[in-house]
Amino acid sequence: MSTESSLPPRPGPSADDLVALDGMRFTNRFTAELPGDPDSANGVRQVLGAASSPVRPTPVSAPRLLAWSPEVADQLGLSEDVVRSAAFAEVFGGNRLPAGAEPYAACYGGHQFGNWAGQLGDGRAIALGEVLDRHGVHQTLQLKGAGPTPYSRGADGRAVLRSSIREYLCSEAMHHLGIATTRALCLVATGDDVVRDVLYDGHPRPEPGAVVCRVAPSFLRFGTFQLPASRQDRVLLRRLVEFTLRNDFPHLVALGSFEEQVGALLAEVCARSTALVVDWMRVGFVHGVLNTDNLSILGLTLDYGPYGWLENFDPGWTPNTTDAQGRRYRYGNQPEIVHWNLWQLANALVGLVEDPQPLQAALDAYSGCYQEQYHAMMAARLGWGSFAAGDEERLAELFAVLTSAEIDQVLFFRDLARVPVNDVAARPDEELLGPLREIWYEPADAAGAAGEAMVRWLRSWAVRVGVGGLAEDERRQIMDGLNPRFVLRNYLAQEAIDAAEAGDLSLLSELADVLRHPYDEQPGRERFAARRPEWARHRVGCSMLSCSS
Ligand code: AMP
Ligand code: MG
Numbered sequence: 001m002s003t004e005s006s007l008p009p010r011p012g013p014s015a016d017d018l019v020a021l022d023g024m025r026f027t028n029r030f031t032a033e034l035p036g037d038p039d040s041a042n043g044v045r046q047v048l049g050a051a052s053s054p055v056r057p058t059p060v061s062a063p064r065l066l067a068w069s070p071e072v073a074d075q076l077g078l079s080e081d082v083v084r085s086a087a088f089a090e091v092f093g094g095n096r097l098p099a100g101a102e103p104y105a106a107c108y109g110g111h112q113f114g115n116w117a118g119q120l121g122d123g124r125a126i127a128l129g130e131v132l133d134r135h136g137v138h139q140t141l142q143l144k145g146a147g148p149t150p151y152s153r154g155a156d157g158r159a160v161l162r163s164s165i166r167e168y169l170c171s172e173a174m175h176h177l178g179i180a181t182t183r184a185l186c187l188v189a190t191g192d193d194v195v196r197d198v199l200y201d202g203h204p205r206p207e208p209g210a211v212v213c214r215v216a217p218s219f220l221r222f223g224t225f226q227l228p229a230s231r232q233d234r235v236l237l238r239r240l241v242e243f244t245l246r247n248d249f250p251h252l253v254a255l256g257s258f259e260e261q262v263g264a265l266l267a268e269v270c271a272r273s274t275a276l277v278v279d280w281m282r283v284g285f286v287h288g289v290l291n292t293d294n295l296s297i298l299g300l301t302l303d304y305g306p307y308g309w310l311e312n313f314d315p316g317w318t319p320n321t322t323d324a325q326g327r328r329y330r331y332g333n334q335p336e337i338v339h340w341n342l343w344q345l346a347n348a349l350v351g352l353v354e355d356p357q358p359l360q361a362a363l364d365a366y367s368g369c370y371q372e373q374y375h376a377m378m379a380a381r382l383g384w385g386s387f388a389a390g391d392e393e394r395l396a397e398l399f400a401v402l403t404s405a406e407i408d409q410v411l412f413f414r415d416l417a418r419v420p421v422n423d424v425a426a427r428p429d430e431e432l433l434g435p436l437r438e439i440w441y442e443p444a445d446a447a448g449a450a451g452e453a454m455v456r457w458l459r460s461w462a463v464r465v466g467v468g469g470l471a472e473d474e475r476r477q478i479m480d481g482l483n484p485r486f487v488l489r490n491y492l493a494q495e496a497i498d499a500a501e502a503g504d505l506s507l508l509s510e511l512a513d514v515l516r517h518p519y520d521e522q523p524g525r526e527r528f529a530a531r532r533p534e535w536a537r538h539r540v541g542c543s544m545l546s547c548s549s
Contacts, residue, residue: 017085020078026100027138028129033243035236036104037150045150046119049236051224052104056097057126058147058157060209062191063093066500067165067508069172072185072215075133076141083186092213093188094126094146101128105149109230110223110293111344113328119227120293121151124159127219138247140219141185145211158194162497162541163549164210165508167304169496171214173488173515174301179279180272181301182216199321199546208501216300218248222345223293229348238352241265244297262349263358270342270362271369272299277338278373282381283487284310284409286331288320289547295341306545309487311532312441313402313409319490321546335374339366381413381482382461383421383475385468394457394464401457405450406441408531410487415439417479421462421472432458441531484518485529490543491536492528 030052037053039045047053065088073083082088090096097103105122112120126146130138144167145159159167164187174181193206220240228237238258245253245261252264276299280287286308287294287301294303308319315332323329329337346359353359375387378395402409418435420427432455433446440446446454465475492511499507514528522528536542 014085014087017082017087020082021087021091022099024076024078024098024100025132026098026102026129027132028100028102029138029247030106030127030130030140030243031102031104034239037107039150042148043150044148044152044154047107047121047150048231049233050107051236051240052106052127053121053150054103055105055126055149056103057094057143059095060093060190060192060211062189063089063095063211064189064191065089065092066187066189066210066505067168067512068186069184069512071175072172072183075135076131076139076185076215077134088186089188092143092186093190093211094143098128100131103128105151106219106224107151107227108221108223108293109227110221110291111226111341112291112293113323113326114340116230117291117293118230119151120153120223122149123152123155124149124157125214125219138217139215140217142214142216142219143211144214145190145209156194158190158192158209159211160194160196160549161189161208161210161501163305164212165497165500166307166493166549167212167214169493169508169512169515170304170307170488171301172512173518174285176516177279177283177484177487177518179283179285179301180276180299182214182219182296185213185215187212196549198540199544216296216298216302218244218296218298219302220244220248220297221293221302222295222297222341222348223291224297225348226292226344229351232351234351237348241349241352248298259353259355260358262353263362266342266346266349266359267362267365269297269299269345270366273338273342274366274369274373275299276301277335278370278377280334281331281374282377282482283484284331285487286310286317286319286329287334288318288323288329288545290329290334290337290341292341292344295338295345305549306547308490308543308545310409311489312406313399313412315399315403319543319545321544335370339363339370342366377482379468380478383417383465383468383470383479385470388467391464394460397457397460401450401453404453405445405448407445407450408439408441410484410489411439411529411531412436413483414480414485414529416461417476417483419458419462421465424459424462429455432462438531481519485521486514486518486525488515489528489532490541491532491539494536494539494541497541 034051037047037050107121125144127142130140133139148157168184168187171184188211190209192209194209197204288306296302306320318330379387415435496508
């Protein structure tokens with residue numbers, strides 16, 4: 001990533017910059033191929049029979065580029081000069097439409113915290129349209145925080161800088177971890193304040209506003225299909241499914257009847273969602289708001305709100321204070337919640353088929369597929385090769401050890417590869433615990449019962465590694481490729497936000513750069529891999545987040 005701190009000031013938009021931005025190849029399939037809202041007034045309403053409503057971004061006072069992803073810019077054919085031009089900030093702050101753009105807000109519904117919420121829609125995200133990237137892939141460019149839409153439901157359509165930094169950093173970090181996600185092209189400060197009550201406790205305050213340009217081949221959500229189904233609008237539902245099959249799952253179109261295609265679609269969405277949640281569980285990502293409107297039909301990580309990264313291994317942890325009561329979206333519940341959400345998607349699709357059996361079969365396969373992939377992932381990251389008899393018990397013992405004290409799970413899994421495995425019977429405990437010295441939030445625990453339990457487990461782990469038969473080098477390579485050294489720890493994101501709010505973008509820039517190589521050791525950057533400092537334990541933004549963003 002690059003930030004504005006290294007940018008020379010530039011005068012107003014030059015003709016060349018405008019030409020480059022206007023040269024983006026808009027295709028706009030979503031608005032061209034699906035029915036739109038005939039009403040073009042920007043007022044809150046129920047939108048029936050349409051997939052989207054036309055709406056333009058609301059201009060902002062002083063758009064200023066704060067950060068951008070060189071990889072995404074390159075993918076879109078935008079050179080560094082263009083990105084750094086004043087025209088770029090004007091376009092991606094929402095003040096100017098590039099030629100060919102057909103801006104819209106999408107219509108969708110969803111279950112929020114388990115309850116059907118009816119119409120939701122893009123309340124503060126406005127898509128500029130779809131463009132063709134360098135590889136000929138259609139990408140929707142979407143400005144999050146670009147102002148009110150027909151779906152804003154009384155809210156302001158804006159986003160604050162802190163949540164925009166979090167979305168920007170995390171979506172790019174997720175991509176570099178090799179996990180399916182929407183991307184972020186850039187982060188633009190608006191120059192306007194936005195008022196938010198961070199913890200909903202009667203203390204609203206003005207905060208700087210920002211816009212993130214999100215990029216994905218599709219932003220369709222489970223809730224996109226649920227809404228017309230809930231309204232018995234089979235015509236729109238069918239058109240949405242056909243659109244999705246044709247554009248995002250073209251390999252399924254050849255399968256035969258429409259009915260067969262629908263079954264295959266659900267099966268593939270189940271498979272992609274399974275792979276996604278296995279990845280989240282591996283790296284310790286907690287989405288925080290797995291409502292059906294936040295689940296992507298492509299299996300991408302979508303809508304970065306009050307997400308968090310697991311620090312000490314606590315399956316019951318959720319970063320979302322709005323969810324503190326029921327903890328529906330806690331780390332350990334994510335696989336089940338994704339399954340629940342897939343049920344809701346199937347419930348929406350069932351109206352399109354005569355025989356629900358294939359849909360039922362896809363849902364029934366989920367738990368087994370998840371278990372199998374989760375086990376394979378765990379066996380690989382622990383250096384065992386593949387999952388074998390007895391491993392279920394070994395895993396259960398590991399989780400008991402990891403929850404017996406406050407143990408940093410990122411450091412544990414990463415540093416496990418450095419624990420010796422040969423002649424373990426002859427080695428003293430300290431040799432086994434040595435590489436893991438940083439994992440303990442309370443260092444005294446290492447010398448107590450938890451330390452003893454850890455040593456016992458490490459000894460059986462090492463024997464199991466021997467049975468797996470991987471050569472030392474290969475084993476470490478596999479383990480290091482699955483257990484990141486660097487993740488977007490909650491407190492690191494907050495430090496970058498604090499600095500950016502004070503006008504210093506250097507930490508944001510460096511953190512984004514560190515997260516581009518999460519599986520590599522990065523000498524000199526050890527501080528970005530350190531466990532959470534004590535000051536961050538109860539700090540808002542580090543351990544507690546709300547939907548207020
Ligand atoms: P989320 O919980 O972020 O997935 O948002 C749920 C719904 O609320 C979506 O329809 C959002 O577009 C909408 N929403 C969230 N924040 C705002 C805002 N500041 N202004 C308008 N709509 C919003
Ligand atoms: Mg959402």
